[in-house]
Amino acid sequence: MINITLPDGSVRQYEKGATSMQIALSISEGLARNVLAAKVDGEVWDASRPITQDASVQLLTWNDTDGKKTFWHSSAHLLAEALESLYPNTKFGIGPAIENGFYYDVDFNGVSFSSDDLVKVETKMAELAKQKNEYIRKEVSKSDAIDYFTQKADPYKLDLLENLEDGSITFYTQGNFVDLCRGAHIPNTGFIKAIKLLNVAGAYWRGDENNKQLTRIYGITFPKAKELEEYLILLEEAKKRDHRKLGKEMELFTFSEKVGAGLPLWLPKGTVLRERLESFLRKAQVKAGYQQVITPHIGSKQLYVTSGHYAKYGKDSFMPIRTPDVDEEFLLKPMNCPHHCEIYKSKPHSYRDLPIRYAEFGTVYRYEQSGELHGLTRVRGFTQDDAHIFCRPDQVKDEFKKVIDLVLYVFNALGFEDYTAQISLRHQTDRSKYIGSEELWERAESEITEAAAEKNLKTVVEYDEAAFYGPKLDFMVKDALGRKWQLGTIQVDYQLPNNFELEYTGADNLKHRPVMIHRAPFGSMERFVAVLIEHCAGNFPLWLAPEQIAVLPISEKYHDYAKEVFLALQERDIRGFMDERDEKIGRKIRDAEVKKIPFMLIVGEKEQAEGAVSVRKKGEGDLGMMKIADFAEYFSGEVAKLLSGKKEETTTLE
């Protein structure tokens, strides 16, 4: 007999060789029907795999992340089986589960395949799923495995096998399809009830552009048809929130081929939005002890040679600008920090002066690869809400914590709750790509980690994600389509102060080197606005909305009064427009709703007589009549509510 510990801590006894499926059956039949796999001592196993010694077992169903992953990974095998039966010469790369679904990288050996062919494959998959073929695990020796794939002439599987150790190699078979696979899998293909292949894309074998490009087929599956329907509706909803679509519709920004790819043009309404965000942050930064600075858009190449960035990124950058007479070279500013270092150097500093915090909404230019450009989230010219903190080594942790406070204040005020804080550290073993001493790195890494812990941040640690000059703490959020974007970032840098030979005079009257912290709560204005648009589906917080009110006269007779109302509110910094078109009120309201205007002010005979407006709130309807001054007060109250409440700070209407 063996002892099986269940997640609730209870221990049950089973025959040696019992399977997770049998354990599930002993608990309840309903559970057994839903078991996809099991975690045995922390490792995901097939539910049919015999357990031969005492173990802790967690049964996995669709409700567990690992259950879903197993389900999707098994679906990838089903996709491969369908492809092999439809396109017999196909060679297979890898087919993992991903966050939402799965993909399989395949080589069609010259046979053309496009998204039009997906339906055919889906149909085949559904047909194979109905056969309820079991996923059968088999341990094989390395030589047998090599023989099998040599005979099958699959170079990718042979390549994978090279890195596997004899004795740990398993094959999985379902129906007529055999795959090299670690597992685990769901019991049989019958669990897969709803299948959707989403798109086709190219992907290099092993992610290396020197290798052959394979065809990657993305798909998603569900145990119930209804869940697939819901997922597809969700995708549709996400598309409606796409910042590129809303940005165009709401006239926030545009691009022009003539201006150049990846160079956004901010339209008047987008500019209002951006400037509101900037002044919001500027205000918070003044309170936090930052000083605003301004630096030019180009800088001598020598500046970036000094900083070390030219050596690392110069060749991928925009080409240097040359002066006509002297042989001088200038770069479009790819970053603000070297400029700020020179500001720091413009006068001597005492340890008493530190920390010094220079902030700048600095526009930078980077030559991003053409295939990488994407709306406002990935562009070639963008404005960072940058700042550099120059401090003493003993101040790093405290400053770091203050920056975390600032980032959280910004996120709170804007309603971002679903973010991840990622601590990016060095590669665990390979230290070759980093500059700076081991001692400084260790110190920086531990201080970041401690600061995050002391601020109770929920964090994930990622190795090999640090910048080459120091570790960082990044705030990641997801866009409407589930893609993750880095917004805020905080980075410790012991290197740049060295390169620029920054100094301060210590209490000991000796020269010391300050530490730099780079930080940007928004990241870049472009990316932040993009994510914000998707986050709120274009329904911006009242204080940010480019147009906060629409004054809608019932008819031409009340245009003069409407103007009076509009000017009175403009006087109080309330933004908006008058709709003086020759349309009926119903039409004006509809158009204002579609344009996502937060407040509609309807004025007609009654309102004019009483010096009032009829207030209609977007999405909620008629709020009734108010005197103009009362509305202005109510409005300011709403703004204040949005900006306060969540945190200690309050900001008044700007």
Next chain:
RNA sequence: GCCUAUGUAGCUCAGUGGUAGAGCACUUCAUUGGUAAUGAAGAGGUCGUGAGUUCGAUUCUCAUCAUCGGCUCCA
């Protein structure tokens, strides 16, 4: 940069080897209205750009630019 797809009016999209159409938006006229679309008329495009095939190209071919979905990269 690489692979796949796409590019027609301000926007969303039809369409064809014989020099283009719809809806919305826009303009004009009528209408002066009370909480999600008043009616009528009109104007608007060298069909992304360049070259080739052809009697003739928006349509076919090639190149190029941009965009889409990925890959790689990201100070």
